[in-house]
Amino acid sequence: xxxxxxxxxxxxxHMAEVMGLAIDPAWRPTVVANVATTAxxxxxxxxxxxxxxxxxxxxxxxxx
Amino acid sequence: MSLDPLNGTAAExxxxxxxxxxxxxxxTRLAIQKISAMDEAVNSFTDVTxxxxxxxxxxxxxxxxxxxxxxxxxxxxxxxxLFDLEGVVTRAGSKINRDxxxxxxxSTLVTRIREAxxxxxxxxxxxxxxxxxxxxxxxxxxxxxxxxxSRITGGSSSGSGAAVAAGLVAAALGSDTNGSxxxxxxxxxxxxxxxxxGRLSRxxxxxxxxxxxxxxxxxxxxADLALFFDVMQGDDPLDHHLAxxxxxxxxxxxxxGVEGLRIAIAGGYFRNQGFAExxxxxxxxxxxxxxxxxxxxxxxxxxxxxxxxxxxxESAALHLPRxxxxxxxxxxxxRDRFIAGTMVPAAWYVAAQRFRTWYRxxxxxxxxxxxxILAPATPFTALKATQKTMMLKGEEVPARANIGIFTQPxxxxxxxxxxxxxxxxxxxxxxxxxxxxAPWREDVALRxxxxxxxxxxxxxxxxxxxx
Numbered sequence: 001x002x003x004x005x006x007x008x009x010x011x012x013x014h015m016a017e018v019m020g021l022a023i024d025p026a027w028r029p030t031v032v033a034n035v036a037t038t039a040x041x042x043x044x045x046x047x048x049x050x051x052x053x054x055x056x057x058x059x060x061x062x063x064x
Numbered sequence: 065m066s067l068d069p070l071n072g073t074a075a076e077x078x079x080x081x082x083x084x085x086x087x088x089x090x091x092t093r094l095a096i097q098k099i100s101a102m103d104e105a106v107n108s109f110t111d112v113t114x115x116x117x118x119x120x121x122x123x124x125x126x127x128x129x130x131x132x133x134x135x136x137x138x139x140x141x142x143x144x145x146l147f148d149l150e151g152v153v154t155r156a157g158s159k160i161n162r163d164x165x166x167x168x169x170x171s172t173l174v175t176r177i178r179e180a181x182x183x184x185x186x187x188x189x190x191x192x193x194x195x196x197x198x199x200x201x202x203x204x205x206x207x208x209x210x211x212x213x214s215r216i217t218g219g220s221s222s223g224s225g226a227a228v229a230a231g232l233v234a235a236a237l238g239s240d241t242n243g244s245x246x247x248x249x250x251x252x253x254x255x256x257x258x259x260x261x262g263r264l265s266r267x268x269x270x271x272x273x274x275x276x277x278x279x280x281x282x283x284x285x286x287a288d289l290a291l292f293f294d295v296m297q298g299d300d301p302l303d304h305h306l307a308x309x310x311x312x313x314x315x316x317x318x319x320x321g322v323e324g325l326r327i328a329i330a331g332g333y334f335r336n337q338g339f340a341e342x343x344x345x346x347x348x349x350x351x352x353x354x355x356x357x358x359x360x361x362x363x364x365x366x367x368x369x370x371x372x373x374x375x376x377x378e379s380a381a382l383h384l385p386r387x388x389x390x391x392x393x394x395x396x397x398x399r400d401r402f403i404a405g406t407m408v409p410a411a412w413y414v415a416a417q418r419f420r421t422w423y424r425x426x427x428x429x430x431x432x433x434x435x436x437i438l439a440p441a442t443p444f445t446a447l448k449a450t451q452k453t454m455m456l457k458g459e460e461v462p463a464r465a466n467i468g469i470f471t472q473p474x475x476x477x478x479x480x481x482x483x484x485x486x487x488x489x490x491x492x493x494x495x496x497x498x499x500x501x502a503p504w505r506e507d508v509a510l511r512x513x514x515x516x517x518x519x520x521x522x523x524x525x526x527x528x529x530x531x
Contacts, residue, residue: 011407012404012407015406015407016407019384019388019406019407020388021387021388021391021403021406022391023391023403024391024392027391027396027399027400027403030400031400031403031404033400034376034400034401034403034404034405035404035407037372037404037465038372038373038376038404038405038408038412039412040369041369041370041372041373042369042373042408042409042412042415042416044365044366044369045366045369045370045373045412045415045416045419046411046412046415048363048366048419048422050415050418050419050422054418054421054422055418055421056414056417056418056420056421057275057417057418057420057421057424058275058417061304
Protein backbone atom coordinates (compact mmCIF):
# COMPACT_ATOMS: atom_id res chain seq x y z
CA UNK A 1 0.00 0.00 0.00
CA UNK A 2 1.63 3.21 -1.10
CA UNK A 3 0.26 6.60 -1.93
CA UNK A 4 0.93 5.96 -5.62
CA UNK A 5 -1.23 2.88 -5.80
CA UNK A 6 -4.00 4.06 -3.49
CA UNK A 7 -6.95 5.40 -5.47
CA UNK A 8 -8.95 7.50 -3.02
CA UNK A 9 -11.76 8.13 -5.54
CA UNK A 10 -12.28 4.42 -6.15
CA UNK A 11 -12.00 3.66 -2.42
CA UNK A 12 -14.71 6.21 -1.61
CA UNK A 13 -17.01 4.85 -4.32
CA HIS A 14 -16.60 1.29 -3.07
CA MET A 15 -16.78 2.02 0.65
CA ALA A 16 -19.81 4.28 0.29
CA GLU A 17 -21.63 1.21 -1.05
CA VAL A 18 -20.23 -1.06 1.65
CA MET A 19 -21.19 1.33 4.47
CA GLY A 20 -24.52 2.35 2.99
CA LEU A 21 -23.58 6.03 2.69
CA ALA A 22 -25.22 8.47 0.33
CA ILE A 23 -22.57 11.13 -0.28
CA ASP A 24 -23.83 14.44 -1.62
CA PRO A 25 -21.83 15.26 -4.76
CA ALA A 26 -20.95 18.63 -3.23
CA TRP A 27 -19.23 16.89 -0.29
CA ARG A 28 -17.46 14.24 -2.30
CA PRO A 29 -14.22 16.12 -3.17
CA THR A 30 -13.57 16.86 0.51
CA VAL A 31 -14.39 13.30 1.51
CA VAL A 32 -11.92 12.03 -1.11
CA ALA A 33 -9.29 14.51 0.07
CA ASN A 34 -9.77 13.35 3.65
CA VAL A 35 -9.52 9.68 2.68
CA ALA A 36 -6.31 10.47 0.79
CA THR A 37 -4.91 12.22 3.88
CA THR A 38 -5.75 9.29 6.14
CA ALA A 39 -4.15 6.96 3.59
CA UNK A 40 -0.95 9.03 3.68
CA UNK A 41 -0.96 8.90 7.47
CA UNK A 42 -1.57 5.14 7.40
CA UNK A 43 1.25 4.64 4.88
CA UNK A 44 3.65 6.31 7.29
CA UNK A 45 2.53 3.97 10.07
CA UNK A 46 2.53 0.85 7.91
CA UNK A 47 6.05 1.52 6.63
CA UNK A 48 7.46 1.17 10.16
CA UNK A 49 8.71 -2.37 10.81
CA UNK A 50 7.23 -3.90 13.94
CA UNK A 51 8.02 -7.23 15.49
CA UNK A 52 5.09 -9.69 15.35
CA UNK A 53 4.90 -9.91 19.12
CA UNK A 54 3.87 -6.26 19.51
CA UNK A 55 0.20 -6.24 20.39
CA UNK A 56 -2.28 -3.39 19.87
CA UNK A 57 -2.29 -0.78 22.64
CA UNK A 58 -5.93 -1.22 23.65
CA UNK A 59 -6.41 -3.27 26.82
CA UNK A 60 -9.37 -5.15 28.17
CA UNK A 61 -9.53 -6.27 31.76
CA UNK A 62 -11.99 -9.08 32.41
CA UNK A 63 -14.11 -8.77 35.50
CA UNK A 64 -13.62 -5.03 35.91
CA MET B 65 -5.85 40.69 44.37
CA SER B 66 -8.22 42.55 42.07
CA LEU B 67 -11.00 44.74 43.46
CA ASP B 68 -13.50 42.55 41.63
CA PRO B 69 -13.49 39.25 43.52
CA LEU B 70 -14.61 37.43 40.38
CA ASN B 71 -11.26 38.36 38.80
CA GLY B 72 -9.46 36.39 41.49
CA THR B 73 -8.09 32.93 41.01
CA ALA B 74 -10.06 29.90 42.22
CA ALA B 75 -7.80 29.67 45.27
CA GLU B 76 -8.39 33.34 46.12
CA UNK B 77 -12.16 33.09 45.65
CA UNK B 78 -12.40 29.93 47.76
CA UNK B 79 -10.43 31.62 50.54
CA UNK B 80 -12.77 34.65 50.50
CA UNK B 81 -15.80 32.38 50.69
CA UNK B 82 -14.34 30.14 53.40
CA UNK B 83 -13.49 33.17 55.54
CA UNK B 84 -16.96 34.63 54.83
CA UNK B 85 -15.59 37.82 53.27
CA UNK B 86 -17.98 37.15 50.42
CA UNK B 87 -20.77 34.62 50.11
CA UNK B 88 -20.81 31.95 47.45
CA UNK B 89 -24.18 33.36 46.41
CA UNK B 90 -22.70 36.82 45.81
CA UNK B 91 -19.75 35.55 43.80
CA THR B 92 -22.16 33.40 41.77
CA ARG B 93 -24.37 36.41 41.07
CA LEU B 94 -21.31 38.36 39.89
CA ALA B 95 -20.44 35.52 37.53
CA ILE B 96 -23.99 35.34 36.15
CA GLN B 97 -23.97 39.12 35.60
CA LYS B 98 -20.61 39.04 33.85
CA ILE B 99 -21.63 36.16 31.58
CA SER B 100 -24.80 38.04 30.72
CA ALA B 101 -22.89 41.24 29.97
CA MET B 102 -19.92 39.84 28.06
CA ASP B 103 -20.61 36.47 26.56
CA GLU B 104 -22.52 37.75 23.59
CA ALA B 105 -19.17 38.91 22.22
CA VAL B 106 -17.20 35.82 23.22
CA ASN B 107 -19.88 33.13 22.69
CA SER B 108 -18.29 30.73 25.14
CA PHE B 109 -21.46 29.46 26.85
CA THR B 110 -24.13 27.34 25.20
CA ASP B 111 -26.12 26.74 28.41
CA VAL B 112 -26.03 29.01 31.47
CA THR B 113 -27.25 27.08 34.52
CA UNK B 114 -27.95 30.11 36.72
CA UNK B 115 -30.58 28.44 38.87
CA UNK B 116 -28.41 25.44 39.51
CA UNK B 117 -25.44 27.67 40.31
CA UNK B 118 -27.37 29.70 42.88
CA UNK B 119 -28.69 26.53 44.52
CA UNK B 120 -25.16 25.08 44.69
CA UNK B 121 -23.88 28.38 46.08
CA UNK B 122 -26.48 28.34 48.86
CA UNK B 123 -25.38 24.86 49.86
CA UNK B 124 -21.75 26.01 49.96
CA UNK B 125 -22.68 29.00 52.14
CA UNK B 126 -24.56 26.68 54.51
CA UNK B 127 -21.56 24.35 54.68
CA UNK B 128 -19.23 27.24 55.48
CA UNK B 129 -21.61 28.48 58.17
CA UNK B 130 -21.56 24.95 59.61
CA UNK B 131 -17.79 25.11 59.91
CA UNK B 132 -16.74 23.23 56.80
CA UNK B 133 -13.89 24.48 54.60
CA UNK B 134 -14.45 23.08 51.09
CA UNK B 135 -11.34 23.41 48.91
CA UNK B 136 -13.29 24.96 46.01
CA UNK B 137 -15.81 26.88 48.15
CA UNK B 138 -17.92 29.02 45.85
CA UNK B 139 -15.53 28.79 42.90
CA UNK B 140 -17.41 29.51 39.67
CA UNK B 141 -16.56 27.07 36.89
CA UNK B 142 -18.15 25.67 33.75
CA UNK B 143 -17.72 22.58 31.58
CA UNK B 144 -17.30 21.81 27.90
CA UNK B 145 -20.72 20.77 26.70
CA LEU B 146 -19.74 17.12 26.40
CA PHE B 147 -19.86 16.73 30.21
CA ASP B 148 -23.25 15.57 31.48
CA LEU B 149 -24.97 18.13 33.67
CA GLU B 150 -28.19 16.85 35.22
CA GLY B 151 -31.14 18.39 33.44
CA VAL B 152 -29.08 19.75 30.51
CA VAL B 153 -28.90 18.13 27.07
CA THR B 154 -25.30 17.06 26.41
CA ARG B 155 -24.93 18.44 22.92
CA ALA B 156 -21.21 17.71 22.40
CA GLY B 157 -21.09 20.62 19.99
CA SER B 158 -23.59 18.99 17.66
CA LYS B 159 -27.04 19.75 16.32
CA ILE B 160 -27.98 16.07 16.27
CA ASN B 161 -27.49 15.43 20.00
CA ARG B 162 -29.84 18.27 20.85
CA ASP B 163 -32.60 15.73 20.17
CA UNK B 164 -31.38 13.63 23.12
CA UNK B 165 -33.13 13.84 26.49
CA UNK B 166 -31.47 15.96 29.21
CA UNK B 167 -28.76 14.18 31.19
CA UNK B 168 -30.13 12.22 34.15
CA UNK B 169 -26.97 12.66 36.24
CA UNK B 170 -23.90 14.85 36.50
CA SER B 171 -20.65 13.46 35.14
CA THR B 172 -18.35 12.02 37.79
CA LEU B 173 -15.91 14.95 37.68
CA VAL B 174 -18.73 17.48 38.07
CA THR B 175 -20.01 15.55 41.09
CA ARG B 176 -16.55 15.66 42.66
CA ILE B 177 -16.17 19.38 42.06
CA ARG B 178 -19.62 20.01 43.54
CA GLU B 179 -18.65 18.04 46.65
CA ALA B 180 -15.52 20.20 46.87
CA UNK B 181 -17.67 23.36 46.85
CA UNK B 182 -17.44 24.37 43.17
CA UNK B 183 -20.39 26.16 41.59
CA UNK B 184 -21.25 25.18 38.03
CA UNK B 185 -22.33 28.06 35.80
CA UNK B 186 -23.09 25.97 32.75
CA UNK B 187 -21.96 24.25 29.58
CA UNK B 188 -19.45 25.67 27.13
CA UNK B 189 -19.15 25.87 23.36
CA UNK B 190 -16.94 23.34 21.58
CA UNK B 191 -16.08 22.06 18.12
CA UNK B 192 -18.60 19.51 16.90
CA UNK B 193 -18.10 16.12 18.54
CA UNK B 194 -14.64 17.41 19.58
CA UNK B 195 -13.20 16.84 16.08
CA UNK B 196 -11.65 20.25 15.91
CA UNK B 197 -8.63 22.43 16.67
CA UNK B 198 -10.18 25.83 15.79
CA UNK B 199 -13.15 26.48 18.12
CA UNK B 200 -15.46 27.09 15.19
CA UNK B 201 -18.95 25.63 15.24
CA UNK B 202 -21.63 25.97 12.58
CA UNK B 203 -24.50 25.26 14.99
CA UNK B 204 -23.67 27.31 18.07
CA UNK B 205 -21.55 29.93 16.35
CA UNK B 206 -17.80 30.36 16.55
CA UNK B 207 -16.22 30.95 19.91
CA UNK B 208 -14.20 34.18 19.77
CA UNK B 209 -10.81 34.73 21.36
CA UNK B 210 -11.22 37.15 24.30
CA UNK B 211 -7.77 38.63 23.62
CA UNK B 212 -8.79 39.51 20.05
CA UNK B 213 -12.36 38.74 19.05
CA SER B 214 -11.41 38.44 15.39
CA ARG B 215 -9.22 35.43 16.16
CA ILE B 216 -9.99 31.80 16.92
CA THR B 217 -9.88 30.34 20.41
CA GLY B 218 -8.51 27.01 19.33
CA GLY B 219 -10.44 23.86 19.98
CA SER B 220 -12.07 21.75 20.56
CA SER B 221 -12.45 22.99 24.18
CA SER B 222 -13.04 26.47 22.77
CA GLY B 223 -15.52 27.76 25.34
CA SER B 224 -13.35 26.39 28.15
CA GLY B 225 -10.37 28.46 27.06
CA ALA B 226 -12.43 31.54 26.24
CA ALA B 227 -14.59 31.62 29.39
CA VAL B 228 -11.50 31.38 31.59
CA ALA B 229 -9.54 33.97 29.59
CA ALA B 230 -12.51 36.35 29.65
CA GLY B 231 -12.80 35.99 33.43
CA LEU B 232 -16.37 34.68 33.25
CA VAL B 233 -15.38 31.74 35.45
CA ALA B 234 -12.24 30.94 37.42
CA ALA B 235 -11.77 27.56 35.78
CA ALA B 236 -13.30 25.21 33.24
CA LEU B 237 -13.18 21.56 32.35
CA GLY B 238 -12.27 20.46 28.86
CA SER B 239 -11.38 17.31 27.03
CA ASP B 240 -8.20 16.54 25.12
CA THR B 241 -7.95 13.70 22.60
CA ASN B 242 -5.17 15.11 20.45
CA GLY B 243 -4.64 18.56 21.96
CA SER B 244 -8.10 19.99 22.69
CA UNK B 245 -7.16 21.38 26.11
CA UNK B 246 -3.62 22.42 25.20
CA UNK B 247 -4.53 24.23 21.96
CA UNK B 248 -7.18 26.55 23.46
CA UNK B 249 -4.92 27.11 26.48
CA UNK B 250 -2.26 28.27 24.03
CA UNK B 251 -4.48 30.50 21.91
CA UNK B 252 -6.47 31.95 24.84
CA UNK B 253 -3.51 32.30 27.21
CA UNK B 254 -4.66 30.09 30.07
CA UNK B 255 -2.96 27.35 32.01
CA UNK B 256 -4.20 23.87 31.12
CA UNK B 257 -3.59 20.35 32.38
CA UNK B 258 -3.93 17.27 30.27
CA UNK B 259 -3.43 14.51 32.82
CA UNK B 260 -1.97 11.07 32.14
CA UNK B 261 -4.25 8.89 30.00
CA GLY B 262 -6.46 6.90 32.35
CA ARG B 263 -6.01 9.26 35.31
CA LEU B 264 -9.42 10.98 35.53
CA SER B 265 -12.83 9.40 35.17
CA ARG B 266 -14.58 9.95 31.87
CA UNK B 267 -17.88 8.59 33.17
CA UNK B 268 -20.94 10.43 31.88
CA UNK B 269 -19.12 12.49 29.30
CA UNK B 270 -19.73 12.22 25.57
CA UNK B 271 -16.88 10.30 23.94
CA UNK B 272 -14.86 11.15 20.85
CA UNK B 273 -12.07 8.56 20.51
CA UNK B 274 -12.08 6.17 23.45
CA UNK B 275 -8.44 5.14 22.91
CA UNK B 276 -7.24 8.71 23.30
CA UNK B 277 -9.78 10.80 25.23
CA UNK B 278 -8.61 12.64 28.35
CA UNK B 279 -10.37 15.20 30.58
CA UNK B 280 -8.76 18.03 32.49
CA UNK B 281 -8.94 21.61 33.80
CA UNK B 282 -8.08 25.03 32.38
CA UNK B 283 -7.51 27.93 34.76
CA UNK B 284 -5.64 31.21 35.23
CA UNK B 285 -3.03 29.84 37.63
CA UNK B 286 -1.09 26.64 38.17
CA ALA B 287 -2.35 26.43 41.75
CA ASP B 288 -5.91 26.38 40.42
CA LEU B 289 -5.09 23.51 38.05
CA ALA B 290 -3.73 21.61 41.04
CA LEU B 291 -6.78 22.40 43.17
CA PHE B 292 -9.17 21.09 40.53
CA PHE B 293 -7.00 18.12 39.56
CA ASP B 294 -6.60 16.99 43.16
CA VAL B 295 -10.34 16.91 43.88
CA MET B 296 -11.12 15.15 40.58
CA GLN B 297 -8.82 12.14 41.07
CA GLY B 298 -9.93 8.80 42.40
CA ASP B 299 -11.36 5.45 41.35
CA ASP B 300 -14.71 5.27 39.62
CA PRO B 301 -16.48 1.98 38.95
CA LEU B 302 -18.35 3.73 36.12
CA ASP B 303 -15.15 4.17 34.05
CA HIS B 304 -13.53 0.98 32.77
CA HIS B 305 -10.58 2.84 31.26
CA LEU B 306 -9.50 4.33 34.56
CA ALA B 307 -6.08 3.12 35.68
CA UNK B 308 -5.76 1.86 39.25
CA UNK B 309 -3.17 4.37 40.45
CA UNK B 310 -2.72 6.07 43.81
CA UNK B 311 -3.87 9.68 43.83
CA UNK B 312 -1.40 12.56 43.96
CA UNK B 313 -1.47 15.62 46.19
CA UNK B 314 -0.16 17.99 43.55
CA UNK B 315 -1.09 21.14 45.47
CA UNK B 316 1.25 20.15 48.29
CA UNK B 317 4.15 19.66 45.86
CA UNK B 318 3.68 22.85 43.83
CA UNK B 319 6.31 24.93 45.54
CA UNK B 320 9.10 22.36 45.46
CA GLY B 321 10.59 24.27 42.53
CA VAL B 322 12.65 22.91 39.68
CA GLU B 323 15.83 22.22 41.63
CA GLY B 324 17.01 18.71 40.85
CA LEU B 325 14.67 18.18 37.92
CA ARG B 326 16.30 17.06 34.68
CA ILE B 327 14.68 19.17 31.98
CA ALA B 328 15.26 19.00 28.24
CA ILE B 329 13.88 20.57 25.06
CA ALA B 330 12.17 18.31 22.53
CA GLY B 331 14.33 18.51 19.41
CA GLY B 332 13.83 17.13 15.92
CA TYR B 333 10.16 17.16 14.93
CA PHE B 334 9.35 19.83 17.53
CA ARG B 335 11.99 22.41 16.51
CA ASN B 336 12.74 24.51 13.47
CA GLN B 337 9.74 23.48 11.39
CA GLY B 338 9.35 27.07 10.27
CA PHE B 339 7.17 28.15 13.18
CA ALA B 340 9.09 31.08 14.66
CA GLU B 341 6.62 31.81 17.47
CA UNK B 342 6.65 28.20 18.64
CA UNK B 343 10.45 28.10 18.67
CA UNK B 344 10.62 31.46 20.48
CA UNK B 345 8.12 30.35 23.13
CA UNK B 346 10.15 27.25 23.92
CA UNK B 347 13.36 29.32 23.93
CA UNK B 348 11.83 31.75 26.43
CA UNK B 349 10.81 28.97 28.80
CA UNK B 350 14.07 27.08 28.36
CA UNK B 351 16.06 30.23 29.17
CA UNK B 352 14.02 30.86 32.31
CA UNK B 353 14.71 27.28 33.41
CA UNK B 354 18.36 27.48 32.34
CA UNK B 355 17.92 24.51 30.02
CA UNK B 356 19.80 23.93 26.79
CA UNK B 357 19.85 20.14 26.52
CA UNK B 358 17.78 18.58 23.76
CA UNK B 359 16.20 15.15 23.58
CA UNK B 360 14.52 13.63 20.58
CA UNK B 361 11.11 12.08 21.00
CA UNK B 362 11.45 9.13 18.62
CA UNK B 363 9.16 8.78 15.62
CA UNK B 364 7.00 11.76 16.57
CA UNK B 365 5.75 12.28 13.01
CA UNK B 366 4.68 8.65 12.81
CA UNK B 367 3.03 8.92 16.22
CA UNK B 368 1.05 11.87 15.01
CA UNK B 369 0.04 9.89 11.91
CA UNK B 370 -1.03 6.90 13.99
CA UNK B 371 -3.08 9.15 16.30
CA UNK B 372 -4.69 10.63 13.21
CA UNK B 373 -5.69 7.20 11.85
CA UNK B 374 -7.04 5.96 15.19
CA UNK B 375 -9.01 9.16 15.73
CA UNK B 376 -10.48 9.11 12.24
CA UNK B 377 -11.53 5.44 12.42
CA GLU B 378 -12.77 5.24 16.01
CA SER B 379 -14.74 8.47 15.99
CA ALA B 380 -16.38 7.67 12.67
CA ALA B 381 -17.34 4.21 13.89
CA LEU B 382 -18.97 5.82 16.93
CA HIS B 383 -20.97 8.18 14.75
CA LEU B 384 -21.75 5.74 11.92
CA PRO B 385 -25.51 5.56 12.54
CA ARG B 386 -25.71 9.36 12.48
CA UNK B 387 -23.41 9.62 9.45
CA UNK B 388 -25.71 7.20 7.60
CA UNK B 389 -29.00 8.81 8.60
CA UNK B 390 -28.25 12.49 9.23
CA UNK B 391 -25.03 13.47 7.45
CA UNK B 392 -26.60 16.77 6.42
CA UNK B 393 -27.04 17.74 10.06
CA UNK B 394 -23.29 17.61 10.81
CA UNK B 395 -21.13 20.71 10.81
CA UNK B 396 -19.70 20.81 7.26
CA UNK B 397 -16.23 21.19 8.80
CA UNK B 398 -16.43 17.80 10.55
CA ARG B 399 -18.85 15.91 8.31
CA ASP B 400 -16.47 15.01 5.51
CA ARG B 401 -13.75 13.90 7.93
CA PHE B 402 -16.23 11.64 9.71
CA ILE B 403 -17.47 10.20 6.40
CA ALA B 404 -13.87 9.51 5.41
CA GLY B 405 -13.29 7.83 8.76
CA THR B 406 -15.97 5.21 8.05
CA MET B 407 -13.77 4.00 5.19
CA VAL B 408 -10.55 3.24 7.09
CA PRO B 409 -9.45 -0.37 6.53
CA ALA B 410 -9.15 -2.36 9.76
CA ALA B 411 -5.51 -3.19 9.00
CA TRP B 412 -4.58 0.50 9.07
CA TYR B 413 -6.29 0.95 12.41
CA VAL B 414 -4.70 -2.12 13.99
CA ALA B 415 -1.27 -1.10 12.67
CA ALA B 416 -1.69 2.28 14.35
CA GLN B 417 -2.65 0.63 17.65
CA ARG B 418 0.34 -1.72 17.41
CA PHE B 419 2.63 1.20 16.65
CA ARG B 420 1.28 2.89 19.76
CA THR B 421 2.58 0.01 21.87
CA TRP B 422 6.06 0.40 20.36
CA TYR B 423 5.95 4.17 20.74
CA ARG B 424 4.85 4.07 24.40
CA UNK B 425 7.83 1.92 25.24
CA UNK B 426 10.26 4.13 23.29
CA UNK B 427 8.93 7.32 24.88
CA UNK B 428 8.86 5.85 28.38
CA UNK B 429 12.54 4.98 28.10
CA UNK B 430 13.36 8.68 27.59
CA UNK B 431 12.31 9.30 31.17
CA UNK B 432 15.16 7.17 32.48
CA UNK B 433 17.38 10.25 32.26
CA UNK B 434 15.00 13.16 31.96
CA UNK B 435 12.10 14.29 34.14
CA UNK B 436 10.55 16.99 31.98
CA ILE B 437 10.44 17.69 28.24
CA LEU B 438 9.54 21.08 26.77
CA ALA B 439 7.73 21.40 23.44
CA PRO B 440 5.52 23.99 21.80
CA ALA B 441 1.75 23.60 22.26
CA THR B 442 0.80 25.19 18.94
CA PRO B 443 2.77 26.18 15.83
CA PHE B 444 1.72 29.83 16.20
CA THR B 445 -0.51 32.24 18.12
CA ALA B 446 -4.25 32.28 17.36
CA LEU B 447 -5.14 32.56 13.68
CA LYS B 448 -7.66 35.04 12.33
CA ALA B 449 -11.12 33.44 12.18
CA THR B 450 -11.12 33.84 8.41
CA GLN B 451 -7.90 31.87 7.95
CA LYS B 452 -8.80 28.27 7.12
CA THR B 453 -5.40 26.93 6.06
CA MET B 454 -1.83 26.93 7.32
CA MET B 455 1.55 26.12 5.81
CA LEU B 456 3.18 22.87 6.86
CA LYS B 457 6.49 21.86 5.29
CA GLY B 458 5.82 24.16 2.35
CA GLU B 459 2.36 22.75 1.73
CA GLU B 460 -0.96 24.52 2.35
CA VAL B 461 -3.07 22.28 4.60
CA PRO B 462 -6.40 22.72 6.47
CA ALA B 463 -5.78 24.45 9.81
CA ARG B 464 -8.61 22.59 11.54
CA ALA B 465 -6.84 19.23 11.21
CA ASN B 466 -3.23 20.38 11.63
CA ILE B 467 -2.98 22.92 14.47
CA GLY B 468 -2.34 19.99 16.82
CA ILE B 469 0.84 18.73 15.18
CA PHE B 470 2.85 19.33 18.37
CA THR B 471 0.24 18.09 20.84
CA GLN B 472 -0.78 14.86 19.09
CA PRO B 473 2.47 12.91 19.52
CA UNK B 474 2.47 13.67 23.26
CA UNK B 475 -1.08 12.58 24.09
CA UNK B 476 -0.54 9.52 21.88
CA UNK B 477 1.93 8.35 24.54
CA UNK B 478 -0.56 9.31 27.26
CA UNK B 479 1.93 11.63 28.98
CA UNK B 480 0.77 14.31 31.44
CA UNK B 481 1.25 17.86 30.18
CA UNK B 482 0.86 21.31 31.70
CA UNK B 483 0.21 23.90 29.00
CA UNK B 484 1.97 27.04 30.17
CA UNK B 485 1.02 30.36 28.51
CA UNK B 486 3.71 32.89 27.62
CA UNK B 487 3.59 36.26 25.86
CA UNK B 488 6.39 36.89 23.40
CA UNK B 489 7.85 40.34 23.30
CA UNK B 490 5.84 42.60 21.04
CA UNK B 491 2.98 40.11 20.66
CA UNK B 492 -0.55 40.85 21.82
CA UNK B 493 -1.46 37.19 21.67
CA UNK B 494 -0.31 34.33 23.91
CA UNK B 495 1.19 30.97 22.99
CA UNK B 496 1.74 28.01 25.29
CA UNK B 497 4.59 25.63 25.88
CA UNK B 498 3.95 22.01 26.77
CA UNK B 499 5.66 20.98 30.01
CA UNK B 500 5.65 17.21 29.62
CA UNK B 501 6.34 14.79 32.46
CA ALA B 502 6.65 11.02 32.82
CA PRO B 503 3.42 9.01 33.08
CA TRP B 504 1.58 9.60 36.38
CA ARG B 505 3.80 12.59 37.29
CA GLU B 506 1.33 15.46 36.93
CA ASP B 507 2.94 16.81 40.09
CA VAL B 508 6.23 17.33 38.26
CA ALA B 509 4.62 19.08 35.27
CA LEU B 510 2.70 21.38 37.63
CA ARG B 511 5.82 22.17 39.70
CA UNK B 512 7.58 23.43 36.58
CA UNK B 513 4.49 25.38 35.51
CA UNK B 514 4.36 27.01 38.95
CA UNK B 515 8.06 27.89 38.84
CA UNK B 516 7.58 29.58 35.46
CA UNK B 517 4.59 31.46 36.83
CA UNK B 518 6.53 32.54 39.92
CA UNK B 519 9.34 33.75 37.67
CA UNK B 520 6.87 35.92 35.76
CA UNK B 521 7.52 34.06 32.51
CA UNK B 522 4.09 32.41 32.37
CA UNK B 523 0.86 34.23 33.09
CA UNK B 524 -2.83 34.14 32.27
CA UNK B 525 -4.27 37.65 32.57
CA UNK B 526 -7.97 38.26 32.08
CA UNK B 527 -8.59 39.68 28.62
CA UNK B 528 -9.67 43.27 28.26
CA UNK B 529 -12.59 42.84 25.92
CA UNK B 530 -13.49 45.77 23.74
CA UNK B 531 -15.93 45.56 20.89
